[in-house]
Amino acid sequence: MWIAVVTIAVIALIAGLALSFASRKLPSDPADLVEQINDLLPQTQCAQCGYAGCRPYAAAIANDHEAINLCPPGGDDTLRRLATLLGKDVIPLAEAPPEGHAVAVIDESLCIGCMHCRTACPVDAIVGAQQLMHTVIEQECTGCKLCIAPCPVDCISMRTV
Template sequence: MPTATLADHIDALLPQTQCTKCGYEGCRPYAAAIAHGEADINRCPPGGESGVRALAALLGTPSLPLDTSRGTPGPLTVAVIDETHCIGCTLCIDACPVDAIVGTAKRMHTVVEALCTGCDLCVAPCPVDCIVMVPSGRDWTTDDARRSRDRHERRARRLQEDGGTTGRRADRREPAGGHPAPAASVNAGPAPMPATLRPAEPAPEDAAARRRAAIDDALARARARRLATPK
């Protein structure tokens, strides 16, 4: 099979969270590295053990234990920005690989939950520690993966057209792709996605209350960390 075609087939099996935990700048570069024999098939925590087995079956090679030094699989999570502490620095906007964060300089930013992949790449750059990852209450689906791939590719093209600059725009009130910005000032965001890609099932009736409690708890812990940090 031609290498380019093989990379396409490999990429189709990856979850498309674009989390970079594999050591590559996204799912497609990792797929290309596998196709060229430059990377093992067990470096994708979001894909989990089932993802490793799927890649092994495609390539006709023995399966490998998941490399947990790169992270462990778990339920899908999303990012939440604490509006009371966001300073509008835009660093999280620059970090998001799928343009799922909207906002503008010196204004509060918001995560578009439906677009968040749970990569958590926005957490570390935040200078005021106001982003937390919380359970999404749903599964990551094949439609999510397809949309994430498309948005990541559009972002890459935009950055190339902008001369390789960061993801920052003069005004990012609406995410790329015309997805309307949410009305709420704070949105639940991403986190590690499940080990398998399967249609999401309806959440229990009390899921919203549990999720709200999880968000409140995560934000409280983030505030406690800020208070404990020496000035």
């Protein structure tokens, strides 16, 4: 009987040790780091970094050593937090796009108040109500251009400030 008990115990012990070894020694979880970086990014999904959205950019930072200074909407704050998280030096933001810091501007004489751009704005920088014209809060706008495509009357343009 004791042989049986000891055998089972030894098999369980070996399985447990193998599992704990596997969970510790396998390459550390990249998903966790991607999550953490993703949490720091502004979630504007503006793609100005050259990736399809914030999460792909986070994955590129975590896995492919992409530069951390490609996020204009996040600005210096995000850059500093990313640098702290990853133990990198704070570097200036990558060159602003050629048009400088762009903001969206709504041509209020053309606006029909359809709300499409307000729904699309990731940072709630567009105010306005149904059937009333909308406008952009300049300080809040990150220049992500996501409001341009949904506008049915093409009254939104980008302007450098």
